[in-house]
Amino acid sequence: MSEPVIHVFNHNAMATQFQVRIADEEKTYAAQTAQAAFALTDQLESLLSRFRANSDITQIAQLVVGEKLRVSEPVFACLDLARKMEFATRGAFSVTAAALKTQPAKPLWALVQKEFSIRCDSGRLEFDLGAIGKGFALDRMAEVLREWSCPAFLLVAGGSSILAGDAPKETAGWSCGLGEDHSTHRYWLKNESLSGSGLAVKGKHILDPRTGQPARRQNRVWALADSAAESDALSTAAMVLTESEITDVVAKNKMWLVFLNEEKKWRQLGLRPLPPMV
Amino acid sequence: MVKQPITRREFIGASAAAGAGLLLTSCSQESNQPAAGGKTSALSKINIALIGCGAQGQVLLDSLQVIEGIRLVAVVDIWDYNRNSNVARLKKNGFEVKGYENYEDLLAHEKDLQAVVVATPDFWHAPITNACLKAGLHVYCEKMMSNTLDGARSMVKTMRETGKLLQIGHQRRSNPRYIFALNRLIKEAQMCGRLTAAQAQWNRAKTDDLGWPKKTELKPEQLAKYGFKDMHQFRNWRWFKGLGGGPLSDLGAHQIDIFNWWFGKTASSVVASAGADYYQNHDWYDNAMVIYEFSLTGADGKPYTARAFYQVQTTTSAGGGYFEQFMGDEGTIKMSENPSITKIYREDRAKSWDDLVAKNFLSASAVERPAGDADKVDVRETAPLLQYDIPVSFNKKIHQPHLENFFNAIRGTAKLNCPADEAFSSEYIIHKANESVASQKVIAMTKEETEA
Structure with missing residues (x-):
């Protein structure tokens, strides 16, 4: 097998670095494709960031109880996914987790499909999409890359979420490791997403939405799923779930797999078949 | 008490109380x-x-x-x-x-x-x-x-x-923060004193030309029908003469318009320098620097000249983002659509702004300590430097109020904030900046010629 030619492009967005890797394509065209994908990332950030004064998420935080706001399609889609992930993880993932720092209870909200709007039912809707927004952006970027006929890609958000497209020619996939650089625990991934969460970089930054306290169940987890939004949210949820809770959660979705690593021993929870090891 | 910016949520709540909505409705x-x-x-x-x-x-x-x-x-x-x-x-x-x-x-x-x-x-x-x-x-x-x-x-x-x-x-x-700053701070409170200069910029990093997905190319006859030489020109029309006006019109138009709007006059002369020095396949220049002169009248009724400098760089994002800054002998307002870039500076010689803070024309980061007697001093913790801000926050998408103003004007409930005849004056002085680049000369402009 000859080494595939892979073009790598970087872009800062959502307070981290996004990377597009494109294989089997001419360089200028690959650069233009990456540029189109990054333009979408910037647009998504302008809608999803709670740090942008004009974002939908900032406007949502200003809603009073009973008030509705029509939101952009990507915001509606992302919140819809977030709601589904909150349900699927039994509340272990929640975009309102951070609101517990300033409010006695999690605010309540509803999506009104026919109006593409969100309604504030109680409290203040202080959403933090940090644990799903980057994955969501990767999924949308992948649509752009496929539109541009660049199916052999690998997308990376901040080193913690990746979304693999088709395998580069004459390869079994994209070599993705769990953990530190040059990890020996590696899989060939294609058309699937892997995300990791842990306390190593940002300390105890993951709050358990069920208690409002920092997560203490796991030190590091990885989640494998079809979409990056799912793997991103699932890995965050798994941080605050017990092992038996994780087992129950992944049993309900056959396309999910969670990796745990304790005392240098790897274990997988879930029914999704393991990808081939490198 | 430190006043916080009025957010939409607070505004809705405050509006229930009599008179509390004056701040924004006056915008x-x-x-x-x-x-x-x-x-x-x-x-x-x-x-x-x-x-x-x-x-x-x-x-x-x-x-x-x-x-x-x-x-x-x-x-x-x-x-x-x-x-x-x-x-x-x-x-x-x-x-x-x-x-x-x-x-x-x-x-x-x-x-x-x-x-x-x-x-x-x-x-x-x-x-x-x-x-x-x-x-x-x-x-x-x-x-x-x-x-x-x-x-x-x-x-x-x-x-x-x-x-x-x-x-x-x-x-x-139509941006409430811009309208507030102009009407309340510049005009009513004359917070800047005598406006002596302005500067604005929009610098952005080098980018590659835009491409297009495979198999989506327009046919040559279709491109020709709509005035484009080829697909590259279609996707990158802003860089080509005959199609667009280059970076001064793409980016500068917004900000040069603010010069006219806030000075309340149209520029009386322009001189500019620019060049297509970096991108070899573009008609329009990549970097431009422009100086306008504005003939203004001071509070004393005497005429004077203020100058406004504008730069647009398309090869570097350095220089602090995009903003418009109006500088006076008593204060300066640095405005931007990005509130985090907005700053307000007070000259030491200016009279106290306490009354502006009290009227909610400005918010302050702390309460100003009284000056006290000149022959006495009290020693305590280091006092933080006072910082001022515009007490109007604005959460909508940045184009939304301008579009809403247009639709409300159609309904008959508002007047246009930028009708074409007013916009023409800004249009004129931007075209003249491009003309100055080409001729390498100062171009004088009369009031009459800048009106449609």
Whole structure:
């Protein structure tokens, strides 16, 4: 097998670095494709960031109880996914987790499909999409890359979420490791997403939405799923779930797999078949 | 007590109390433009179409999808890739829209339109706007009005002849923070004292030319029909003479318009330097520096000159982002659509701004300590430097208020914040900056020639 030619492009967005890797394509065209994908990332950030004064998420935080706001399609889609992930993880993932720092209870909200709007039912809707927004952006970027006929890609958000497209020619996939650089625990991934969460970089930054306290169940987890939004949210949820809770959660979705690593021993929870090891 | 910026949520709550809403309601922009009035009731939906679904069209679509009281019925784009993907996306988001290749097809088939939003390449603005106005539609047209002064003049003429509304997309003119800063701080409080200078900039990093997905290329005859040499020129029209006006018109137009608006006068001369030094395959220059002179009248009634410097760099993002800064002998306001860049500076010689803080014209980071007696001093913790801010926050998408102003003007409940005849003056001095680059000369401009 000859080494595939892979073009790598970087872009800062959502307070981290996004990377597009494109294989089997001419360089200028690959650069233009990456540029189109990054333009979408910037647009998504302008809608999803709670740090942008004009974002939908900032406007949502200003809603009073009973008030509705029509939101952009990507915001509606992302919140819809977030709601589904909150349900699927039994509340272990929640975009309102951070609101517990300033409010006695999690605010309540509803999506009104026919109006593409969100309604504030109680409290203040202080959403933090940090644990799903980057994955969501990767999924949308992948649509752009496929539109541009660049199916052999690998997308990376901040080193913690990746979304693999088709395998580069004459390869079994994209070599993705769990953990530190040059990890020996590696899989060939294609058309699937892997995300990791842990306390190593940002300390105890993951709050358990069920208690409002920092997560203490796991030190590091990885989640494998079809979409990056799912793997991103699932890995965050798994941080605050017990092992038996994780087992129950992944049993309900056959396309999910969670990796745990304790005392240098790897274990997988879930029914999704393991990808081939490198 | 430190006053916090008034957010929308707080504003809604505060509005329930008598008089509490004065701060924002006083921000409405004044204009001589008559309201449209007419048949459209305040409750009915305004049927609109978007003509041009490129990058700027997308930005406007983001706002159009969340504005109440309008119905987006069609999108127009000569590129089927753009047109079809937008129709599909909008349908997914609950909008029943049709797609058309050009504005002629739109006008031929959509008989229940009240308005169009035009976001095509600049050289199409005048023909499309004129045709739509003549068809009885109100028009919101992106800046620049046109790539030629004749084109821009024709738009004003058609607006007057048809009596229809023509709003130009200088969206800062509807931004509550800009309106507040101008009306309350500059004009009413004269916070800057005598305005002696202004500077503005929009610097951005080098980017590669835009490409297009494989198999989506327009056919050569179709490109020629719509005035483009090839697909590269179509995708990168802003860089080509005859199609767009270069970076001074793309980015500078917004900010040079603020010079005119805030000084309350049109510039009286311009000198500029620029060059196509970096990108070898572009017609327009990559970096430009411009100096305008404004003939103003001081509080003492005496005439004086203020100068305004503008720069746009397309090869480096350094220099602090994009902003417009108005400098006076008592204070300075650095404005930006990005609130984090906005700053207010007080000169030590200025009188106290406590009264402005008390009136909620300004918010302050701390309470100013009384000066005390000159022969005594009290020693304690280090006092933080006082910082001031504009007490108006604004959470909508940045183009939304300007579009809303346009739709409200159609309903007869508002006047346009940037009608074409007012925008023309800014259009004029931007074209003259490009002319100054070409001639390498200072160009004087009379008031009469800057009016349409």
